[in-house]
Amino acid sequence: MKRFWTALAFGFAASAFALTPAMAASATLAKVKANKLLRCGVSEGLPGFSNPDKTGNWMGIDVDVCRAIAAAILNDAKAVRFIPLSAKVRFTSLQAGEFDVLSRNTTITMSRDVQLGLQFTGVTYYDGQGFMVPKKLNVTSAKQLNGASVCTQTGTTTELNLADYFRANKLQYKVIAFEKDDEVTAAYDAGRCDVLTTDQSGLYAQRLQLKAPADHIILPEIISKEPLGPAVNAGDPAWEDLVRWVLHAMINAEELGVTSKNVDQMLKSENPEIRRLLGVEGSFGESLGLTKDWAQRIIRQVGNYGESFERNVGQGSPLKIKRGQNALWTQGGLQYGLPIR
Amino acid sequence: MLRVLAMFSARRRLDLVAQALAVGFAAWLLYVLFMWAFGPGAAERFRFLRDETGYDIIQHLVPYTEQSTHARALLVGVLNTLLVAVLGIILATILGFTIGIGSVSGNWLVAKLCEAYVETVRNVPVLLQLFFWYFAALRAVPGPRESWSLFDSIFLNNRGLYVPSLTPQDGAGLVGLAALAAIALWIALSRWAHDRRMATGQGFPAFWVGAGLFLGLPALAALATGLPFTPSFPSLQGFNFEGGLVILPELIALVLALSVYAAAYIAETVRAGIEGVQRGQVEAAQAIGLTRAQTLRLVVVPQALRIIIPPLTSQYMNLTKNSSLATAIAYPDLVSVFAGTSLNQTGREIEIIVITMAIYLTLSLLTSLVMNWYNARIALTGAR
Ligand SMILES: N[C@@H](CCC(=O)N[C@@H](CS)C(=O)NCC(=O)O)C(=O)O
Numbered sequence: 001m002k003r004f005w006t007a008l009a010f011g012f013a014a015s016a017f018a019l020t021p022a023m024a025a026s027a028t029l030a031k032v033k034a035n036k037l038l039r040c041g042v043s044e045g046l047p048g049f050s051n052p053d054k055t056g057n058w059m060g061i062d063v064d065v066c067r068a069i070a071a072a073i074l075n076d077a078k079a080v081r082f083i084p085l086s087a088k089v090r091f092t093s094l095q096a097g098e099f100d101v102l103s104r105n106t107t108i109t110m111s112r113d114v115q116l117g118l119q120f121t122g123v124t125y126y127d128g129q130g131f132m133v134p135k136k137l138n139v140t141s142a143k144q145l146n147g148a149s150v151c152t153q154t155g156t157t158t159e160l161n162l163a164d165y166f167r168a169n170k171l172q173y174k175v176i177a178f179e180k181d182d183e184v185t186a187a188y189d190a191g192r193c194d195v196l197t198t199d200q201s202g203l204y205a206q207r208l209q210l211k212a213p214a215d216h217i218i219l220p221e222i223i224s225k226e227p228l229g230p231a232v233n234a235g236d237p238a239w240e241d242l243v244r245w246v247l248h249a250m251i252n253a254e255e256l257g258v259t260s261k262n263v264d265q266m267l268k269s270e271n272p273e274i275r276r277l278l279g280v281e282g283s284f285g286e287s288l289g290l291t292k293d294w295a296q297r298i299i300r301q302v303g304n305y306g307e308s309f310e311r312n313v314g315q316g317s318p319l320k321i322k323r324g325q326n327a328l329w330t331q332g333g334l335q336y337g338l339p340i341r
Numbered sequence: 342m343l344r345v346l347a348m349f350s351a352r353r354r355l356d357l358v359a360q361a362l363a364v365g366f367a368a369w370l371l372y373v374l375f376m377w378a379f380g381p382g383a384a385e386r387f388r389f390l391r392d393e394t395g396y397d398i399i400q401h402l403v404p405y406t407e408q409s410t411h412a413r414a415l416l417v418g419v420l421n422t423l424l425v426a427v428l429g430i431i432l433a434t435i436l437g438f439t440i441g442i443g444s445v446s447g448n449w450l451v452a453k454l455c456e457a458y459v460e461t462v463r464n465v466p467v468l469l470q471l472f473f474w475y476f477a478a479l480r481a482v483p484g485p486r487e488s489w490s491l492f493d494s495i496f497l498n499n500r501g502l503y504v505p506s507l508t509p510q511d512g513a514g515l516v517g518l519a520a521l522a523a524i525a526l527w528i529a530l531s532r533w534a535h536d537r538r539m540a541t542g543q544g545f546p547a548f549w550v551g552a553g554l555f556l557g558l559p560a561l562a563a564l565a566t567g568l569p570f571t572p573s574f575p576s577l578q579g580f581n582f583e584g585g586l587v588i589l590p591e592l593i594a595l596v597l598a599l600s601v602y603a604a605a606y607i608a609e610t611v612r613a614g615i616e617g618v619q620r621g622q623v624e625a626a627q628a629i630g631l632t633r634a635q636t637l638r639l640v641v642v643p644q645a646l647r648i649i650i651p652p653l654t655s656q657y658m659n660l661t662k663n664s665s666l667a668t669a670i671a672y673p674d675l676v677s678v679f680a681g682t683s684l685n686q687t688g689r690e691i692e693i694i695v696i697t698m699a700i701y702l703t704l705s706l707l708t709s710l711v712m713n714w715y716n717a718r719i720a721l722t723g724a725r
Contacts, residue, residue, distance in 0.1 A: 087685075088681060088685060091685075091688070092690060111686075111688070112688075115687075115688045116688050137580075145580075146579060146580075147578060147579040147580045147581055147583065148579075148580040148581070149500060149580065149581060151671075154668070154677065154681050154682050154685065155681065155682065155685040156685075159396045159682060159686075160395050160396060160686065162396075162397075163395055163396050163397050163407040164395070167407060173397070174397075174399050174581070175396070175397045175398075175399055176399060176591070176671045177671055177673075177677070177682065178668075178669075178670070178671045179668045179669060179677075179681070180669070183669065183670070183671070186476065187479070187671070190476060190479040190480055190499065191479065191484045191499045192479055192499055192500070192590065194580045194581075
């Protein structure tokens with residue numbers, strides 16, 4: 001009889017574990033904590049998204065996602081090692097486990113999500129593919145590009161959209177596809193092609209790198225949807241959750257008006273949503289394997305989504321990109337913080 | 342089994358066991374690879390080859406569109422790689438032999454220039470040279486609307502070199518056949534000339550006659566069939582030139598960079614080969630009254646070739662493999678197209694990399710097969 005009770009007790013214990021998968025510890029989180037370092041895959045230099053400044057300090061909206069994760073886990077937004085990746089190698093390196101999170105202006109697509117063994121955790125920036133041409137060609141619409149030579153980067157969604165667009169519009173074109181971004185820009189600047197195409201945000205950034213940026217215009221057409229967001233390896237769902245909620249904490253903070261400047265006053269707020277976000281109420285931080293004040297640290301060290309946007313790509317940056325689709329849903333945009341509750 | 346083993350000495354036994362293990366391991370590896378490529382599940386694994394690629398390739402020697410399959414893209418990539426390799430090898434050989442011979446010529450200035458070439462070129466990474474040729478060339482020539490032109494039918498601009506082309510019509514096959522026949526005749530002719538010289542000591546200008554045949558026969562066939570070609574001339578249409586044949590700047594830069602680089606190594610090989618021929622041979626040749634050029638062509642080079650061919654083979658293989666630097670300047674070779682874009686669009690990394698490796702291996706083995714055959718042939722001539 002004693003055996004029976006023991007067996008029953010074990011059975012209960014086991015099923016209790018099975019029923020709480022959300023509490024499963026993340027191996028990646030444990031490793032980040034042990035090394036006191038987050039490894040983050042970024043671009044090889046795309047101003048506004050991920051780009052080292054003169055002192056070698058990485059800056060950008062994609063970089064901020066990684067800094068926010070590091071702030072949440074290690075209370076140190078600087079505890080990040082950035083690993084620059086070309087478009088072509090990014091997924092292979094992620095699969096090989098060379099870093100913990102990929103935050104490299106990467107478009108979420110079905111085939112990437114389903115076939116590559118990775119998980120996307122949200123949208124940092126809603127983008128779309130555009131075209132840049134020299135002003136002297138007197139082109140005002142992409143529809144006039146019949147017969148043009150187009151420079152682009154391999155291993156991107158850009159290549160495929162380009163083919164679709166020209167085929168759908170019955171236009172001829174010649175594609176010249178380079179592996180590295182620098183080479184695309186250099187070839188375009190040297191006149192090898194009439195058109196440079198990539199994500200529109202990237203066009204604004206690349207235009208700044210040309211010899212005479214003012215001599216080039218970006219055409220009005222947007223030919224694709226490019227939701228850019230971070231990705232992690234599948235197989236560590238708790239880590240995936242953590243990365244997802246770090247971004248949503250930043251968006252929620254903007255929605256609730258919590259900024260890096262006012263976060264301390266906000267601790268006294270009566271608003272239950274703010275109280276949950278900042279960890280005054282509930283134990284949302286603990287459920288991620290962090291401490292209560294995880295979001296406070298993100299907001300204090302990195303800022304909310306809007307602050308990061310303006311600093312990196314918006315009015316506080318040389319790119320001066322408008323919020324557009326990246327405004328909050330309450331202001332006609334698409335950014336929508338999932339509820340923390 | 343043990344009885345058989347006991348017949349050998351201890352050392353020999355150890356050797357046998359080691360060999361058996363090595364053979365067994367190799368057989369196992371082959372088996373695993375074979376099962377992976379052809380066994381159960383392989384059809385599923387390689388199904389992506391029949392999917393549409395959805396991307397375009399700027400240079401294709403066989404028909405190709407975005408709706409073609411990845412298998413077709415693979416073929417396009419292989420042919421583009423072969424094109425660069427063959428052109429590069431021809432150019433590198435001509436350049437390398439010229440410089441190699443130049444560096445042992447009696448002329449001090451020529452020898453120094455050749456030496457300087459070898460030292461500079463060998464000491465700059467080939468990728469850097471590639472960028473140099475590519476971007477230097479792009480900046481040196483004008484855009485399409487300001488093209489340099491020759492007789493209004495050949496145009497050079499930063500989109501490429503445009504030349505008129507001939508599109509074959511019905512009956513053009515005969516012209517092709519005539520060209521093949523001319524090549525066969527050329528080979529037969531040089532054999533006959535060789536044998537005659539061996540037997541009688543009399544020369545025959547087989548090269549010139551052969552070259553004449555090669556140009557003349559197809560021309561005659563073309564005239565006889567009423568010129569079955571429509572010419573196409575390049576002309577500026579909108580952004581770019583259309584019509585004719587275009588040689589891409591990427592192709593030009595890649596062939597130049599690879600052959601200039603390989604030529605430096607080939608020149609060293611050639612120099613070593615020539616220096617390896619005994620001085621007595623040259624003196625004897627001059628004693629019987631051969632000119633300098635004849636001495637070089639008839640006495641020195643044939644003997645030097647036996648020393649040159651083996652290292653030359655590995656230079657050819659290096660050039661072929663280096664052609665994968667193409668990705669850097671957007672030339673659509675095998676690595677750039679198939680192991681690049683196709684890989685990224687399908688995510689079939691292992692399959693694509695194994696196929697690509699197998700192709701490079703085959704190319705290397707073929708090169709070495711042909712060169713070994715040639716080596717054996719010239720070795721035999723010497724022994725006769
Ligand atoms: N969003 C597209 C394109 C991403 C992409 O690679 N864009 C280029 C041009 S904006 C880039 O980031 N280059 C910077 C680099 O290669 O480091 C994708 O995910 O495929």
